[in-house]
Amino acid sequence: MPLASHRTATQVPRLTNRPLRVAHLGKYYPPSPGGIEEHTRTLARGQAALGAEVRVLVVNHADDSGRDATFERFTRTHDREECDSPVRVTRVGRLANVAKLDVAPGLHGAFRRLVRWRPDVWHLHTPNVTMMLGVLACPAVRPLVVTHHSDIIRQRLLKHLIRPLEEAAYRRAARILPTSPTYAEGSDLLKRFADKVRPLPLGIDLTPFRDPSPAALAAEQDLKRKYGSPLWLCVGRMIYYKGLRVAVDALRSVPGRLLVIGTGPMEGELRALAAGLGVADRVAFHGHATSDQVVGAYRAATALWFPSIARSEGFGLVQVEAMASGCPVINTAIPGSGVPWVCRHEQEGLTVPPNDPGALAAAADRLLREPGLRGALSLDGRRRAAAEFDHGAMAERSLAIYGGVRA
Structure with missing residues (x-):
């Protein structure tokens, strides 16, 4: 079409x-x-x-x-x-x-x-x-x-x-x-x-992501000092179709911290899940963030985790923000959704099946152990964001x- x-x-x-x-x-x-x-x-x-x-x-x-x-x-x-x-x-x-x-x-x-x-x-x-x-x-x-x-x-x-x-x-x-x-x-x-x-x-206006402000650069350094590396990032409302339960579960199988930016009715449930899975000390719930803080988070992150689970997620605009920032994306192959079309498997990011914490963790592990993969995805993500979005x-x-x- x-x-x-x-x-x-x-x-x-x-x-x-x-x-x-x-x-x-x-x-x-x-x-x-x-x-x-x-x-x-x-x-x-x-x-x-x-x-x-x-x-x-x-x-x-x-x-x-x-x-x-x-x-x-x-x-x-x-x-x-x-x-x-x-x-x-x-x-x-x-x-x-x-x-x-x-x-x-x-x-x-x-x-x-x-x-x-x-x-x-x-x-x-x-x-x-x-x-x-x-x-x-x-x-x-x-x-x-x-x-x-x-x-x-x-x-x-x-x-x-x-x-x-x-x-x-x-x-x-x-x-x-x-x-x-x-x-x-x-x-x-x-x-x-x-x-x-x-x-x-x-x-989106790509400028704040391609040419970050001094405040965004300061936020990046603050996050790196506070959370170290690897740092996995989720950005969005805490609602069912965002698949944040999958992200918390996947954290059990990878090193590093998970930073969740956003608010929503599932926050209490997600905090309880993190505690029950023994990863509460590695999940940081940031809540609302300023525009500069979000840009800084993309720059500090090892990857954006975008584990949405339903076609209620039609596009995933935060994928474009991450791509423009040079942050690789791990998204999901939601049938009939635009999510994996925005950021394509092994071109600008990695795509895994929905509702599969093991697959999400395995994709994250690839970014840590395959030399050059993260850099290649980062470069191609910037290019696609500029060309299409x-x-x-x-x-x-x-x-x-x-x-x-x-x-």
Whole structure:
């Protein structure tokens, strides 16, 4: 399946009397952690840099003190308006979060205000039950482009309840953008709308990883002094499909320390598992980290462990961050996912079967005992990140897709 086409910045779609207006409909927005959140910001900023006027509508993930309340069912948040450089961000408050649905009474009014702004393209990021309901309740949301980050996998009852909403939203969509060709090939939902599918790989601003700041370099040295080598790294939310239980189990069979950056509802379970397996003294739970600390961690690590276990993991943006930093990746061969497409086996990283701590440990051991392997993977990872996953190229490809929708 071909990737979305690429245009230069001089070919960005533009109306005769004003710039193109784009309205992104996301889940949450940074500093809320997560791949969808970071992608929404990166794409919005990249499009604005190319001359588009961009607004983003999301649910507010934080309480009044700024604390992340994403996983708290009955923590109330409030409306916020802010500017992220040239991007205007509206965070709608919520009353509760029930079965992945944010109960946000102000969402309908926010949609009406966006309609009055008259976007030329609406861009929905899914899975996202709250915004799908908003789209379906607002007939003026056209033309619609959808980035399909992943199928709903684990929540079987929820999946069947939501499927009619997904199909209705995707019928309205002019284009559907999976994040890799392989994910589209493995999705029953996307196969139903194959004529609308145009893969658009995710991209990031590679600069902080290729040219780290003094603070990132200092963080790298701090981690090396504190944890030594080898240092294995996991970055992401502590939720089931990240496979962090596999990482903790694999640590029993390899030397070194495991540094886990991120937060989430499974932290207590993972700490108990580490204690039960006798590796608690070799697992460091860092919690939230600044951008510089994350860059420093990639540079200090022997490898990024990315042991995800389900197609809920559609792409794995942290793989690109690691590759751009020169940090090899050990990922998993999730059937029908883009994860092993992003970082390919024995080209930029090593790929092992999902849910196999022994295989993960064996791959880590190869990096320690095979001369030159880590250096070769590091070099090729930098090259692939620059060639395929730069945020500027992603933004240009997206605007080219919009031009086809509006033509």
